[in-house]
Amino acid sequence: MSEKTIEMSATDKANLTHSEQHYFDSYDHYGIHEEMLQDSVRTLSYRNAIVQNRDLFKDKIVLDVGCGTGILSMFAAKNGAKHVIGVDMSSIIEMAREIVELNGFSDKITLLRGKLEDVTLPYPKVDIIISEWMGYFLLYESMLDTVLFARDRYLVEGGLIFPDKCSIHIAGLEDAQYKDDKINYWYDVYGFDYSPFVPLVMKEPIVDTVESHVVNTTRAKLIEFDLNTVNLSDLSFNAKFKVETKRQDWINGLIAWFDIEFPAPKGKKPVTFSTGAHSAYTHWKQTVFYLTDNLEAERGDVLEGEVSCAPNKFHNRDLDISIKYDFKAKGVDSESRSVQGETKYVMH
Numbered sequence: 001m002s003e004k005t006i007e008m009s010a011t012d013k014a015n016l017t018h019s020e021q022h023y024f025d026s027y028d029h030y031g032i033h034e035e036m037l038q039d040s041v042r043t044l045s046y047r048n049a050i051v052q053n054r055d056l057f058k059d060k061i062v063l064d065v066g067c068g069t070g071i072l073s074m075f076a077a078k079n080g081a082k083h084v085i086g087v088d089m090s091s092i093i094e095m096a097r098e099i100v101e102l103n104g105f106s107d108k109i110t111l112l113r114g115k116l117e118d119v120t121l122p123y124p125k126v127d128i129i130i131s132e133w134m135g136y137f138l139l140y141e142s143m144l145d146t147v148l149f150a151r152d153r154y155l156v157e158g159g160l161i162f163p164d165k166c167s168i169h170i171a172g173l174e175d176a177q178y179k180d181d182k183i184n185y186w187y188d189v190y191g192f193d194y195s196p197f198v199p200l201v202m203k204e205p206i207v208d209t210v211e212s213h214v215v216n217t218t219r220a221k222l223i224e225f226d227l228n229t230v231n232l233s234d235l236s237f238n239a240k241f242k243v244e245t246k247r248q249d250w251i252n253g254l255i256a257w258f259d260i261e262f263p264a265p266k267g268k269k270p271v272t273f274s275t276g277a278h279s280a281y282t283h284w285k286q287t288v289f290y291l292t293d294n295l296e297a298e299r300g301d302v303l304e305g306e307v308s309c310a311p312n313k314f315h316n317r318d319l320d321i322s323i324k325y326d327f328k329a330k331g332v333d334s335e336s337r338s339v340q341g342e343t344k345y346v347m348h
C-alpha cells in the first residue's frame with residue numbers, strides 16, 4: 001500500500017460518462033505529460049508570458065485550469081503570485097502534489113482534485129486564469145468550455161486569462177504520395193477489395209507534421225477567438241476562407257493549424273507561438289484534411305471555401321467538421337480544372 005494520502009475528488013468518476021472517464025484516464029499516465037512538458041515551444045511560451053508579466057502576477061490569486069503535473073502553477077508561484085489554485089480531475093494531480101511539495105511551493109499552491117466545474121475553490125474570485133487547454137485543430141477535446149466556465153464563475157472583473165487570443169489558419173497542400181498510400185491501400189489488401197474502408201479513412205483528419213514546402217497556397221486566417229469575450233456558442237462556427245495557389249501543383253488537401261497569444265504589459269510585444277508547418281515543432285503538429293477531389297492548380301488560381309465546425313452531438317469532445325470548397329481555376333482550361341465539392345470529417 002502506498003503511504004501517500006490520496007485526497008478525495010470533488011467529482012465521483014463513476015458518475016461520469018464512459019467517454020469522460022476515458023478522457024480523464026488519458027491524462028493519468030505520465031507519458032502524455034512528459035510529451036507536453038518536453039514541448040518547449042509550448043511550455044516556454046507559458047513561462048515567458050508569466051515572467052514578462054511578473055508585475056501583474058505579483059500578489060495575485062491565480063487559477064490553473066487543468067494543472068496536470070503543476071508546471072504552470074509553479075511558474076506562477078515562482079513569479080510572485082500570492083496563491084495558486086491548481087485543479088485537475090486526473091490522478092496525475094497526486095504527482096503534482098509531490099512535485100509541488102518537493103519544490104517548496106506547498107504553502108503557495110493548493111491542488112484540488114475533481115472537475116473544475118465541481119470543485120469548491122478556497123477563494124470566491126481569482127485575478128488570473130492560466131490554462132493549457134488547446135487540442136488538435138485548437139478545439140478538439142473541448143477543454144476551452146471549462147476555461148470559459150472558470151472565467152464566468154471565478155474571474156474578477158478585468159481579470160486576465162493566459163493565453164487570451166487564439167486563431168485557426170488554413171492553406172492548401174500537395175500530399176499525393178501520402179494520400180495515395182493512405183487511400184489506395186484499401187483497394188487491394190492481400191488481393192481483396194477493402195474499399196468500403198475508403199469513406200471512413202477520408203472522414204478522419206490526419207494529425208501529423210507537415211513539411212512547409214508542401215504548402216502551396218497563401219495562408220488564410222479562418223477564425224480567431226478572444227478568450228475575454230468569446231461565448232460557448234461561438235465555438236461552433238462557419239468560417240469562409242480564400243487562398244491563392246503559389247505554383248503549378250496538385251492540391252490534395254488542406255492543412256490547418258493554430259496560433260496563440262498571451263496578454264502583454266502595455267507597450268511590450270506579446271509572447272506568441274504558432275503550430276504551423278512554417279514554425280518550430282510542437283506536439284500539436286498540424287491537421288490535414290484530404291479533399292475528395294485532387295485539384296490541378298496553376299499559379300494564381302483561387303481556392304475559396306467554408307469550414308463548419310461543431311462539437312459532435314453524442315461525443316462532446318469530438319468535432320464534426322465539414323469543408324465546402326470552390327476551386328476557381330484561371331486560364332484557357334479553367335473550366336475543366338475548376339471544381340466544387342464538400343468533404344465531411346469527424347475528429348475523434
Ligand SMILES: C[S@@+](CC[C@H](N)C(=O)[O-])C[C@H]1O[C@@H](n2cnc3c(N)ncnc32)[C@H](O)[C@@H]1O
Pocket residue numbers: 024027033036037065066067068069070071072087088089090092114115116117131132133134143146
Ligand atoms: C493539456 S493538459 C495540461 C496540463 C498542464 N497544465 C501542463 O501545462 O502541462 C490538460 C489537463 O486538464 C485536465 N482537465 C481537462 N478538463 C478538466 C476539467 N473539466 N476539470 C479538471 N481538469 C480538467 C486534464 O486532466 C489534463 O491533466
